[in-house]
Amino acid sequence: MLRYVVRRLLHLVPVLLGISFLVFLLVHLVPGDPVRVMLADAGSPEQVERMRHQLGLDRPLHVQYVSFVVRAAQGDFGRSIHTRRPVAHEIGFRIPYTVRMAVAATLVAVAMGVVLGAIAAIHHQSPLDYGTMVVALAGVSLPNFWLGLVLILIFSLYLRWLPPAGADSWLHLILPAITLGTSSSAIIARLTRSSMLEVLRQDYVRTARAKGVGPRRLVYRHALKNAMIPVVSIVGMQFASLLGGAVIVETVFGWPGIGRLAVDAIFTRDIPVIQAVVLVAAVIFVFTNLLVDLLYGLLDPRIRYA
Amino acid sequence: MRRWGTFPVLLVVLALLSGLAGTGGAAPARGGTLTMVIGSDPPSLDPHRTPSVNIAHAVMYETLVTVDRRTGEFIPALAESWEISPDGTAITFKLRRGVKFHDGTPFNAAAVKATFDRLVSKETNAPGASWVGTLTRTDVVDDFTVRLVFSKPYAPIFSSLRISFLAILSPAAIAKMGADYGQNPVGTGPFRFKQWVPNDRIVYERNPDYAWGPAHYKNRGAPYVDQLIIRIIPDEATRVIAFERGDIDILPGAPARDARRMMRDGKFPFIQIPTTSGTYLGLNVKRAPVNDVRVRRAIGHAINTDEVARIALEGLAVPMMSPIAPTIWGYWDGVRQFALNHDVERSRALLAEAGYRPGPGGAMTKDGKPLEFTVWTYARMTNVRIAVVLQAQLRAAGIKLNIEQMEPATLLASTQRGEHDAILISYGWPDADILFYFFHSSRLPTTNRVHYVNPQVDKLLEDGQTTVDTAKRLEVYKQLQRVLLAEVPWVPLASELSVNFNQAYVQDIYYDKYGNLLLLDAVRTR
Numbered sequence: 001m002l003r004y005v006v007r008r009l010l011h012l013v014p015v016l017l018g019i020s021f022l023v024f025l026l027v028h029l030v031p032g033d034p035v036r037v038m039l040a041d042a043g044s045p046e047q048v049e050r051m052r053h054q055l056g057l058d059r060p061l062h063v064q065y066v067s068f069v070v071r072a073a074q075g076d077f078g079r080s081i082h083t084r085r086p087v088a089h090e091i092g093f094r095i096p097y098t099v100r101m102a103v104a105a106t107l108v109a110v111a112m113g114v115v116l117g118a119i120a121a122i123h124h125q126s127p128l129d130y131g132t133m134v135v136a137l138a139g140v141s142l143p144n145f146w147l148g149l150v151l152i153l154i155f156s157l158y159l160r161w162l163p164p165a166g167a168d169s170w171l172h173l174i175l176p177a178i179t180l181g182t183s184s185s186a187i188i189a190r191l192t193r194s195s196m197l198e199v200l201r202q203d204y205v206r207t208a209r210a211k212g213v214g215p216r217r218l219v220y221r222h223a224l225k226n227a228m229i230p231v232v233s234i235v236g237m238q239f240a241s242l243l244g245g246a247v248i249v250e251t252v253f254g255w256p257g258i259g260r261l262a263v264d265a266i267f268t269r270d271i272p273v274i275q276a277v278v279l280v281a282a283v284i285f286v287f288t289n290l291l292v293d294l295l296y297g298l299l300d301p302r303i304r305y306a
Numbered sequence: 307m308r309r310w311g312t313f314p315v316l317l318v319v320l321a322l323l324s325g326l327a328g329t330g331g332a333a334p335a336r337g338g339t340l341t342m343v344i345g346s347d348p349p350s351l352d353p354h355r356t357p358s359v360n361i362a363h364a365v366m367y368e369t370l371v372t373v374d375r376r377t378g379e380f381i382p383a384l385a386e387s388w389e390i391s392p393d394g395t396a397i398t399f400k401l402r403r404g405v406k407f408h409d410g411t412p413f414n415a416a417a418v419k420a421t422f423d424r425l426v427s428k429e430t431n432a433p434g435a436s437w438v439g440t441l442t443r444t445d446v447v448d449d450f451t452v453r454l455v456f457s458k459p460y461a462p463i464f465s466s467l468r469i470s471f472l473a474i475l476s477p478a479a480i481a482k483m484g485a486d487y488g489q490n491p492v493g494t495g496p497f498r499f500k501q502w503v504p505n506d507r508i509v510y511e512r513n514p515d516y517a518w519g520p521a522h523y524k525n526r527g528a529p530y531v532d533q534l535i536i537r538i539i540p541d542e543a544t545r546v547i548a549f550e551r552g553d554i555d556i557l558p559g560a561p562a563r564d565a566r567r568m569m570r571d572g573k574f575p576f577i578q579i580p581t582t583s584g585t586y587l588g589l590n591v592k593r594a595p596v597n598d599v600r601v602r603r604a605i606g607h608a609i610n611t612d613e614v615a616r617i618a619l620e621g622l623a624v625p626m627m628s629p630i631a632p633t634i635w636g637y638w639d640g641v642r643q644f645a646l647n648h649d650v651e652r653s654r655a656l657l658a659e660a661g662y663r664p665g666p667g668g669a670m671t672k673d674g675k676p677l678e679f680t681v682w683t684y685a686r687m688t689n690v691r692i693a694v695v696l697q698a699q700l701r702a703a704g705i706k707l708n709i710e711q712m713e714p715a716t717l718l719a720s721t722q723r724g725e726h727d728a729i730l731i732s733y734g735w736p737d738a739d740i741l742f743y744f745f746h747s748s749r750l751p752t753t754n755r756v757h758y759v760n761p762q763v764d765k766l767l768e769d770g771q772t773t774v775d776t777a778k779r780l781e782v783y784k785q786l787q788r789v790l791l792a793e794v795p796w797v798p799l800a801s802e803l804s805v806n807f808n809q810a811y812v813q814d815i816y817y818d819k820y821g822n823l824l825l826l827d828a829v830r831t832r
Contacts, residue, residue, distance in 0.1 A: 030716070031716045031719035031720055032714075032716050032718065036718060036719070037357070037714075037718075038357055039433045040433050041733070041753045042436035043436065045752065050428060054431060084352075084488055085486075085488075090504070149544070152544060156547060157551055164551065164553070165537070165553075251541050252543075253541075253544065254537070254538065254539040255505075256504060256506045264346075267714065268349075
């Protein structure tokens with residue numbers, strides 16, 4: 001098991017190198033440059049050249065890339081071109097907010113998704129099944145910005161229960177978590193349903209039923225746990241992508257997360273920040289996937305790591 | 307004919323600006339927090355590290371001079387008085403005494419020199435460095451006298467001096483904080499910096515020592531409110547809801563559609579003010595078909611700016627007749643006789659002169675090809691709406707307009723390469739000197755986005771910078787406006803109005819004529 005984990009972590013090195021190289025190329029291929037954005041209209045051509053030189057942007061591309069990799073390997077991501085804050089600080093500050101939102105949204109998604117999916121499966125081909133699946137379809141289809149604004153209108157403006165924007169307290173977390181969680185929950189519900197249906201058709205379920213296991217115990221103890229394996233992997237993927245930031249929801253709810261940092265950095269062509277955010281997101285993705293793979297073993301003791 | 311439907315309204319609003327509020331004779335209420343909202347974080351709270359002026363700077367920093375909110379004249383702020391040398395190359399400022407920075411260090415001539423030296427230094431490379439023009443050095447005459455020396459006269463300097471780019475910063479704080487000064491800023495203003503949660507809020511607290519407010523305030527001491535919070539909410543709709551719900555006390559620059567609705571509802575007090583911005587259609591004079599001045603004039607006559615202001619901008623804009631918006635110093639009202647009036651007949655006649663004939667479906671064609679061009683613009687809602695209105699108007703004159711939306715950094719990079727027929731963007735600055743950046747040949751190809759070269763215009767733009775005598779300087783810009791309207795590198799469109807809402811319990815807040823929020827007199831009555 002330990003060897004497996006170490007091997008998986010070693011995979012990170014080529015993955016990160018590859019990603020950083022791709023991102024570096026992409027940022028330089030896209031038109032637009034951070035210095036012009038920073039100096040705006042008033043900047044003179046000499047000023048532009050000077051700033052380029054100060055930032056090392058006048059060096060050949062391969063030199064810039066190598067210097068980036070060498071410094072990043074030592075944990076030094078430099079300073080943001082746009083804000084001049086250390087990049088590590090820009091990201092470090094936002095990570096707790098992003099994690100909070102990702103965890104809350106995932107909880108909402110899992111709670112709603114698994115329950116709806118299980119209900120639909122147990123009451124297969126009944127009005128309850130069709131009803132939950134229609135809800136799930138609506139959940140996937142509703143755009144986040146729309147759902148977010150509607151929730152704000154209802155719960156912030158008319159009912160006045162919850163604040164529309166900000167990140168001060170757990171109250172601020174509820175609406176964005178529901179908004180984000182709804183679309184994931186719909187995916188999870190559909191997956192749980194189909195996975196449950198499959199499990200319920202298995203021989204051991206029939207055997208359990210024949211033995212006289214009650215319906216409640218049958219579902220919770222025997223079926224649901226075994227139906228969870230594909231669900232856990234999709235939850236892991238969803239969680240990892242939420243940790244990479246949820247731009248639209250962060251924008252609508254004024255949440256200071258990684259997603260907005262990334263988009264602002266792209267708009268201002270803030271190369272050091274773009275690089276670092278992408279690398280952090282990649283690391284998070286790899287780690288979450290590893291965690292999910294390890295979780296399989298807990299759910300299904302037959303799975304071995306070699 | 308182009309009418310000035312909104313202009314009288316504007317004048318009334320301007321006249322009302324100073325008279326707003328007024329709580330009567332009783333002592334103003336003390337204490338409480340004022341919360342206002344903006345759409346995005348400033349990159350830094352160091353004015354030398356920001357590409358645009360920002361309210362987050364204006365509340366905590368002060369400049370040498372400011373502009374009177376009632377008259378629009380320059381009045382003393384950190385400088386008590388000033389004197390301009392006869393040849394216009396030196397300005398000597400007598401500084402106010404007894405002023406302290408938020409870190410307790412004294413404000414004096416050395417601080418002014420340190421600030422301006424830092425602003426123009428090659429090492430700082432400040433985006434705002436251009437706004438001091440030909441400034442060559444700053445001399446300390448004595449502890450409270452400082453002299454700005456220019457290589458040649460730079461007439462727009464006063465317009466710049468009042469902008470937070472040129473605010474005076476604490477040299478002690480800069481020395482102490484180094485690269486982190488932008489997150490730990492120290493000024494002399496009525497509010498001092500307390501905390502910044504990026505992408506969420508900036509918090510300021512009352513500066514209890516403050517006793518040097520400019521004369522246009524009633525308050526001669528420190529602010530009445532204890533705390534000022536600037537919330538950052540990027541989404542327009544959420545911003546408005548947060549205000550309507552009462553989470554936000556002051557909502558400057560409400561989006562046009564919500565502004566219209568809230569003005570109708572009458573639930574919240576508002577102040578409507580002109581802005582120093584101008585939106586224009588820039589035509590790349592190097593590219594066919596708009597390289598032909600007759601075609602550019604025809605486009606100008608096909609456009610109805612009244613409709614642009616009324617339909618695309620919800621009536622919260624003033625049509626522009628000149629490249630210089632009517633609120634900007636240098637605008638000349640006589641320009642109306644040279645304006646490109648909406649006149650489709652004239653437009654068609656000009657196109658006929660340029661060799662175009664009406665073809666199938668009314669499209670003007672030459673050598674079998676219909677007249678069409680493409681405009682590039684940002685994917686900003688108002689810009690897109692303006693572009694769509696222009697498209698309809700031009701179609702009525704037989705000209706086809708294609709619209710292409712782009713992300714800002716891409717747009718700016720692509721216009722430098724001259725790959726565009728036309729652009730639709732805005733500028734904002736209180737002085738006509740801004741046109742230097744857009745039309746002077748030395749600004750090719752960066753901000754001279756229409757690739758316009760005209761030695762006569764170059765000369766006028768240079769004269770506009772070096773002519774210190776105000777009346778003579780105005781003549782220069784009159785001349786410039788006439789030339790630009792004849793050559794039509796730009797079709798001026800509209801200058802937006804800003805509608806600023808506040809909760810009824812917030813009183814005595816003002817905006818000066820450039821839209822700056824003034825908070826020293828502000829009180830919260832509950």
